[in-house]
Amino acid sequence: MRFKLYIAVVSALLLLALGVPALAAATDPKTFVFVTFGDVDSLDPAYAYDTASGEVIHQLYDNLVAYEGGSLDKIIPMLATQVPSKANGLISQDGLTVKFPIRKGVKFHNGDVLTPADVEYTFERAMLADPAGGPVWMFFEPLLGVQTLREVIAKAGGPGVDAKDFDAKKLDAKVVQKVYDIIDKTVEVEGDYVVFHLAKPYPAFLQILAKGGSWSSIVNKKWMVENGAWDGKATTWPKWYDQAKEEMTLYQKAMGTGPFRLLTWDRNAGQIILKRFDDYWRGPAKLETVFIKYVEEANTRMLMLQTGEADAAVIQQQYLDQIRNVKGIVVKEHLPYIGNTALLFNYTIPVQGNEDIVGSGKLDGNGVPPDFFADIHVRKAFNYAFDYETYIKEVAMGAGSKPYGPAPAVLPFVNKNRPWYSFDLKKAEEEFKQAFGGELWKKGFKLTILYNTGNEQRKTAAEILEANIESINPKFKIDVQGMQWSTYLSKLRASALPVFFMGWHMDFPDAHNFYMPYMHSAGAFAGYTGQGMVDLAKAKFDALIEQAISTYDNAKRQELYYKLQDLAYEYAVAVFYIEPEEHRVYRDWVKGVVYNPAYSANYDFYTIYKEVR
């Protein structure tokens, strides 16, 4: 009897539950649900440096200039009314001054009107805040020729960059003022114009400022100051220098001029709700509400898309087969991606405490010597021993192409007549025979290649090398081992990994953004590739990389980047093995999708609308 009652209660409950409209969002043409994974790190443009944060910031703010549609080379005005060039006189002939006429009548979400002072404040505030690990280096490099505010502080007479227990709040008042003066001079208001003063001509400066780069989003000075951000005074900035992200004013708030305003970032529910900004200067968006939901489980995301609860979802490549032919779902594949993945070499491998990876640390067949990869023949042999085609076809499931070198093929100044190494075990053997004057071939080596656990594609790449190299000479032994990310990171920091995988996704679409990390002695990876690589870079690459980013002459730039591409090949600086491709998955009622590989966002919701049947 009781059981029957229980069944009755449950049935009633189910029936009632079913009465609620399940897919209200999907059938509403004004509401868009985008399901992705990961989480936003911060909504502050001066801090955010990840794609999840960039996705949201993209919808909330505008930049001075933008790319036209999906193009990378056509830049159009946005909050500036003209795109600076030497032809229109907004870039000075020496290339050191770049002027932007600021658009009038543009409103922020609270109704305040945009002024040139907001633009000046945006960049000065970001540089004086310079959060560790953030994107602000992109302003420092063109404007001051440095990477961090610490370098500016040192220049102004403050503690050196390596000074321990550095505390900006304890800086001498004169240093504080001098640092401010240096920063203040880089961006200035002249009537209706904002003028940037560059340390050297920097042809990628417009790309750094363009829409897609969340760091260059223009903020509202008055609102910022009212909400506890830097007050704009010369003497107070240390209070806001390198704050913890959660203490930064824009961490979870937003006040931009973009097509959507932030209704809520509900970290508990794992979602962001955006509402249309009706006073948007380009006219209101077609969508009224956008939900960005963070769902970790891939199966759940796929089901949400299939049921129509989600309009678009991030589905990784390995799951695409499951939805490729599902009715009502659009899968756009083979979209360009400005990035690549490489296996990098450590030219000076430490031995002490690293025996589990390098064995004996000698050229005796039981390990590798510290200068193993300093020998150019070893590097070339590794390049010949990688089966690029099989990897791209079988492991990456066809979603990628073979690189030409450090810079992705979609960028200008890539010489497509200079292909990268091809899989050729005979040539690999020849190179190995020449390495270390023939000693390596006689004695053999033993090496461990590590990958961060969970990254199956990198594991397989290492196994491809293992199988091919071991087949060349039975005295060559490679062991592939997974390592927890935290331990892997600490090994990288100690430059202890003989070879390591690294992917680079562009910050701005310019070849410089790739030659710098891969080949410059001060690049992002230089710290992990050992002193040997640093010395090589200083001797052969640095000057060319710096020349190539210091001229607006495209013919000259092309010549220099072609030369660098040749050098990358000649010195076999890394195994560049794939330029991955992108894809987008959404329902067939979603229209107006514009894909631009320079966007940090998956979607620009401003152009999107729904045609729900």
Added chain:
Amino acid sequence: MLTYIARRLLLLPVVLFGVSIFIFGVMSFLSPYELVSTYIKSPEELKNQSLDALVEKYGLNDPWHLRYIRWLGNVLHGNLGYSESANMYVLDAIKQRFPASLELALFAVVPVVFGGIWLGVVSAVHHNRLLDHATRIFAIIGWSLPSFVAGILALMFFYGYLGWFPPGRLSAWAHEIIASGGFRQYTGMNTIDAILNWNWPIFWDAVRHLVAPTITLAWLWWAFILRITRSSMLDVLNKDYVTTARAKGLPERLVINRHAKRNAMIPVTTVAGLMVLGLLGGMAITETVFDYKGIGLLTVQGAQQLDYTLVLGTALFYGVLLVIGNLVVDVLYAIIDPRVRLE
């Protein structure tokens, strides 16, 4: 009994101190550059990152005892720290995530306990017959099934195929109502808040989102209650007073329900109490599959990311929960079984 309760509660700070020292001790084996992985989650995030700057910024190179003292000082001021993986203060994360898990556990406990007891009684009454075997096999399949498999099966059937019970805690429209300020969150438990707001669409929406994870959890836990109930029932069914009841000519239903089941329920109650605690800590996978943002999911994600601030905070919270939960079970046990006295 009051002395007993007070004594147990006095033990609480000692337990928490032990837990925190233990976790900090374990974490002390990690280098600052392992701990910095909390802030850099993958190789792709290494772009222009100065690991040294991050280590310095977050004080990760300080000796562990200094970090412990600093952390303890903050805790004594009511600040459990900021969690990088949850992107919020640890206390806020616990406050926001715990009600979600509690709500799911409370919803799950009803079918788990009553379903499990019912299955256990059926099994015992039909001892060694087909129904007994069938019931046990059904429950043991659930118990043996990895929870992510059971979860995905339930999700595919109830959501993907039938379109009934979606993942998450609420639908998009309900979230919008809450975000727009038209709904006050008193407890963080959506069903209860919906009743307090007298908002029945949101109530039913919350229930709809609870059904599939509840069914999954019930199937996973039924074997647990079933086995205890079954063995306890078998034990009681052999007692003299049950034989006497039968000899008196009482109908079998009354013998089972009035004489056998009541006495068989004493060990089940103890286990059920502890099971609620177990449910609260062991729902991480179910929460992941159903995108149900609860404290289990929070803790697992924090641990995976070596977010020691969050791990410590949630460990302390679980410590409090376990001590108090055990105490409640002990007290309940004494109330149900007058032979037990807490002295």
